[in-house]
Amino acid sequence: MEQSQQQQQLRSVLVTGGAGFIGTHTVLQLLKEGFLVTIIDNLDNSVPEAVDRVRLLAGPKLSLNLRFFIGDLRNNEDLEKVFSDTKYDAVIHFAGLKAVGESVAKPSLYYNNNLIGTINLYEHMAKYGCKKVVFSSSATVYGQPEKIPCVEDFEPRAMNPYGRTKLYLEEIARDIQKADPEWRIILLRYFNPVGAHESGQIGEDPIGIPNNLMPYIQQVAVGRLPELNVYGYDYPTKDGSAIRDYIHVMDLADGHIAALQKLFTTEDIGCVAYNLGTGYGTSVLEMVAAFEKASGKKIPVKLCPRRSGDATAVFASTERAKKELGWSAKYGVEEMCRDQWKWASTNPYGYRPQS
Numbered sequence: 001m002e003q004s005q006q007q008q009q010l011r012s013v014l015v016t017g018g019a020g021f022i023g024t025h026t027v028l029q030l031l032k033e034g035f036l037v038t039i040i041d042n043l044d045n046s047v048p049e050a051v052d053r054v055r056l057l058a059g060p061k062l063s064l065n066l067r068f069f070i071g072d073l074r075n076n077e078d079l080e081k082v083f084s085d086t087k088y089d090a091v092i093h094f095a096g097l098k099a100v101g102e103s104v105a106k107p108s109l110y111y112n113n114n115l116i117g118t119i120n121l122y123e124h125m126a127k128y129g130c131k132k133v134v135f136s137s138s139a140t141v142y143g144q145p146e147k148i149p150c151v152e153d154f155e156p157r158a159m160n161p162y163g164r165t166k167l168y169l170e171e172i173a174r175d176i177q178k179a180d181p182e183w184r185i186i187l188l189r190y191f192n193p194v195g196a197h198e199s200g201q202i203g204e205d206p207i208g209i210p211n212n213l214m215p216y217i218q219q220v221a222v223g224r225l226p227e228l229n230v231y232g233y234d235y236p237t238k239d240g241s242a243i244r245d246y247i248h249v250m251d252l253a254d255g256h257i258a259a260l261q262k263l264f265t266t267e268d269i270g271c272v273a274y275n276l277g278t279g280y281g282t283s284v285l286e287m288v289a290a291f292e293k294a295s296g297k298k299i300p301v302k303l304c305p306r307r308s309g310d311a312t313a314v315f316a317s318t319e320r321a322k323k324e325l326g327w328s329a330k331y332g333v334e335e336m337c338r339d340q341w342k343w344a345s346t347n348p349y350g351y352r353p354q355s
Helices: 002-009 021-032 048-058 076-085 100-105 107-127 161-179 213-221 249-265 284-295 319-325 333-346
Strands: 012-016 036-041 066-070 090-093 132-138 184-190 192-194 228-231 246-248 271-276 301-304
Touching: 012 021, 021 036, 021 048, 021 249, 036 076, 048 066, 066 076, 076 107, 090 107, 090 249, 100 107, 100 161, 107 161, 132 161, 132 249, 161 184, 161 271, 184 249, 192 213, 192 249, 213 228, 213 284, 213 333, 228 284, 246 249, 246 333, 249 271, 249 319, 271 319, 284 333
Parallel strands: 012 036, 012 090, 036 066, 090 132, 132 184, 184 271, 192 246, 228 301
Antiparallel strands: none
């Protein structure tokens, strides 16, 4: 009885894509902050074991506040099941395909999954009176900006289908909020999430050949791949490799908590975008060197031509998030590589047994 009364007082959050890399780390932080959490995930690029690990890290008491549905946002029956079961105070929307290269090769797949799934989600939120959402956007909406750091009011110019899905979804969010001012929407533009939980128990575990730098490096470090392909060695940068703003996934998770608190406390927030990054750029080859130092492993590198749709240098202006959300990144490249290596060395085959 005491448990159910206590649960009634806690805020309830639906996390779409909550079994994924950023999702699991955010769900863990939400549980620790005292939220009731429901995950919906279609396991397209994640596994149930990741959610089991979150429960273990949360502990027996807090893990009672976590529920997990396997379902797809494009399937109305799946959404109906999740929304008719619980009244949610807010949604954190991670679910979506996210590989730039794959999106160039399969644009219709990305438009179908990312746009239709999100539109369905908004329709069910409206139907069930849940009008607060933190949306997982991306720095790819900036494309190759004319100047850096990227400020939130820059005109977006996404360079690939993945980035365009995020850009279109930001526009859809603005239109929905304009049509019905009861909506409160925060768009979080992530830069490059890396690292892992300090326990080494949860981390990034992509299916197939990784599309992002750090999981690729870690797979080379543990012997799963022979060498790291570095795409682009003739960029106009100090070492010829592209520059990105890498952010520790735990900083990113805390950014979602800050955004949620903002939604709950600010009535007239409307629909607003915030960058989540560190505010400084690190080149691909600098990141390789930092990982070599953290792991004590030599990473063989193969220099490859630039990929279509990749920008030279992108990093964030973080002033707005600092001022309005009271959030800023705490971890640097050293900690990112340390925690990434802890995860990789503890789980060389990710969540799956060695095959």
